[in-house]
Amino acid sequence: MPTYTAPVKDMQFVLHEMLNVTEQDVEGYSDLDADFTGAILEEAGKISSEVLQPLNVVGDAEGCTLENGVVRTPTGFKEAFDQMRDGGWTALDCDPEYGGQGLPYLMGTAVGEMMVSANMAFNMYQGLTHGAYSAIHAHGTDEQKAKYLPNMVTCQWTGTMNLTEPHCGTDLGLMRTKAAPQEDGTYKISGQKIFISAGEHDMSENIIHLVLAKIEGGPEGIKGVSLFIVPKFMVNDDGSLGARNGVAVGNIEEKMGIHGNSTCVMNYDEATGYLLGTEHKGMRAMFTMMNEARLGVGLQGYAQAAVAYENAAWYANDRLQGRDVTGAKNPDGPADPLIVHPDIRRNLMDQKSFVEGARAFVFWGANLIDRHHRAGDDDADGLISLMTPVIKGFLTDKGFEYATAAQQVYGGHGYIEEWGMSQFARDARIAMIYEGANGVQALDLVGRKLAQDGGKHVMAFFEMVKSFIKENSGDEAFDKEFLEPLKAASKDLQAAGMYFMQNGMKNPNHALAGSYDFMHMMGHVCLGLMWARMAKAAQASLDGGASDKAFYETKIATGRYYMARQLPATAMHLARINSGADTVMALEAANF
Structure with a gap:
């Protein structure tokens, strides 16, 4: 049966060493010192691993039942929901005027990842409530807000x-x-x-x-x-x-x-x-809820991959199969653990580098939402609007891919329900579909978001990448391992955008046929930027004499893997985009 341990240390690293939250001019961020966020994350991790995670397999096996017009939830769900409610977890980032705790959206996001990894189906009950709360909070009358929000904040x-x-x-x-x-x-x-x-x-x-x-x-x-x-x-x-x-x-x-x-x-x-x-x-009001939901669904994608990876890494270290071709690593046993084999390591490194990069990407996105709502930063709003289809589409595609990759580590046991790995893949699959199927996210990105406000926001993103590269160059190893791959990937992305500009006006299908590839290209560039930022922060901690050298060295090595083995996918996506729509649209409908 799978287990779950919340990645508190990694979350703290993103919050305090990559994002430097207490140094930002965002209302409420000055209170987010490491002791405060650590206490919240530790407690959220406990309820996630001790209360929610054991119910994950229960919910999967029992499902919900309809009896005389009433839906009965799985055994233990109601008691766990009461515990969540009593602990104030549903009110974490809600408005204090209606009984919320008023913490930044970023903290709600971090806690949300833990609860999704522990039990995605359970977390949806309060997650959807939060979206409905946000829509009423943004668009309701004072009377409507007073009537509905206090009980929605508490999930009564x-x-x-x-x-x-x-x-x-x-x-x-x-x-x-x-x-x-x-x-x-x-x-x-x-x-x-x-x-x-x-x-x-x-x-x-x-x-x-x-x-x-x-x-x-x-x-x-x-x-x-x-x-x-x-x-x-x-x-x-x-x-x-x-x-x-x-x-x-x-x-x-x-x-x-x-x-x-x-x-x-x-x-x-x-x-x-x-x-x-x-x-x-109505669509204007609903999209308040939809945009929040799409960020949450992107989170679901990588959160399922995260818990699947955690279990696959344990299994790879525990399961004895075959011998290391360079010499036995477990000479007293009948075989070496799976982790010695290069292809298992490749699989696990794919998962690990995606999960940690995706976490940084979503936390950064949540930070942009806070910057807009709490600091009045309209540029941050434009940037997160651009990023929303990428977060939703790319992270859920890859989240499902890596949930199944984790299943692969188990071999035949991954296909057997006893080990629980298939649930992660089955649960992750819906995230690619709901809140706007990923093909629609790609169309939204290319058809609407690139041109939004005259292309201001995508140009700002390119400038952000360019500025980071310029400001952090000078270290030969960092330049070669992180900045040069990021620069090449960003150029690929810009070249794809130029192709759309030059060809999309003549034939819109040339842009739309390449939209899915563009969404993935942009996702890779975003994760590449996150990894470059994390590697820079990790190296700074090492240079400062950090006590936990292994953590920071592992972080840099994982980032190095992403830049070398994952980020070059942008060249493949660019080649597909440059092939245009002719091959895509060649067949008559009757010939499919």
């Missing part, structure tokens, strides 16, 4: 997002769910939504659904979509719960993974709804 009430319909996934303009205006200012919501995570369950007193629907008589297509608050139970003026609303679960979806989360078909039968934000501007 949980939240959902309802977008998808049976005939309507990415193309939300096709949705049929209707909202009929009422004389009292409410709306009657009627329709069906599918794939609704945590749509119904037994762990909270109420569920606050955020539902996209079209107001009768509104504009056609996506321009006619509005967002509504639709509570499971009506909320009285004094805050008490009233009658059951006209919303019910129709079925629980049978899924490949995340069995412990109740993914529901939700039926709305003239349910009472309250407009959130402005009429026909």
Whole structure:
């Protein structure tokens, strides 16, 4: 059975040696000294490893059950949810005005990684609630915020997002769910939504659904979509719960993974709804939740790879198979451990270098969100907007790839449920699909984000890379091992952008056919930048006489591996992009 140990030391390194959080001019960051963040992370690590992780296999084996319109969660989930709630973990980075602790989003992200690694399906209940909280906090009236947020902060009430319909996934303009205006200012919501995570369950007193629907008589297509608050139970003026609303679960979806989360078909039968934000501007309000969710899904991708890697590394050191070709390393035993074999090491180094680079990338992204919200930095907002499809798409693609790579280390045992490795791969798979499938993320990146604000943000990113290289050159080894590969990869990325500019206007398919490769190119360049920054920080600690030399030397060696073995993939992606759309579009539809 898998285990989980929270990577507190590595998180502390990213927070305090790469990001230097206490030196940043962001409200609340001066309080984030190493003792304070360490205490939070240690406690979060304990609840993750001791409470949530043992329930991961329980949730996978039992799943959720529908009984007389009520969804029962797996054994132990409700008690663990109560423990999370009582410990204040759901309120970590929420607004103190509504009962939150007011910590930066960055700290919520770090704690979130631990809980996703420990039990992804369980963490989704509070994770989706946080997204719904954020949407109401950003777009709700003062009355709506006072009515719903305090109980959502504590997860006495949980939240959902309802977008998808049976005939309507990415193309939300096709949705049929209707909202009929009422004389009292409410709306009657009627329709069906599918794939609704945590749509119904037994762990909270109420569920606050955020539902996209079209107001009768509104504009056609996506321009006619509005967002509504639709509570499971009506909320009285004094805050008490009233009658059951006209919303019910129709079925629980049978899924490949995340069995412990109740993914529901939700039926709305003239349910009472309250407009959130402005009429026909529902996508604007929903994207507050969607963008947060996409960052969270990118986190899910690498967090599943992280726990899978942890277990694969243990197995490789424990399992005896074959002999080291250079000489026995375990001469008194019948064989050497798997870790001696170069191909096992290659596999594990692929995983390790991705996980640690991805962690730095997501923490940096969370830092940009804090810079925007807490320091009014609009450039940070533009940069994280550019990075969001990369974080979501690249990290979930690679997260699934490396979860299955960890499974490979186990050989046949990786395919047997007894060892638990298949769950990481099955759970990771959904992250490539929901909150906008990764192909859509690539289209968003190339079709919208590159040109956003006249290309200002992508040019700022290129300048960031260029400036880092210029400011940190001069050490021969660092230049050769980190800066030169980063410079070459950045040039590949710029060349791909130039190809789109020169050819995309003539034939948009030339850009769109290369969008997926571009998303991966940009992901590699971002991780390359993170690794260069981490290597620089690690070397500074070594030069300063750090006591834990092994940690910093390992960090640099892992970064060196990424730059040599992973970052050159940008050249392959550029070659694909430069081949254009002709080969992609060559076949008639009937010939597939």
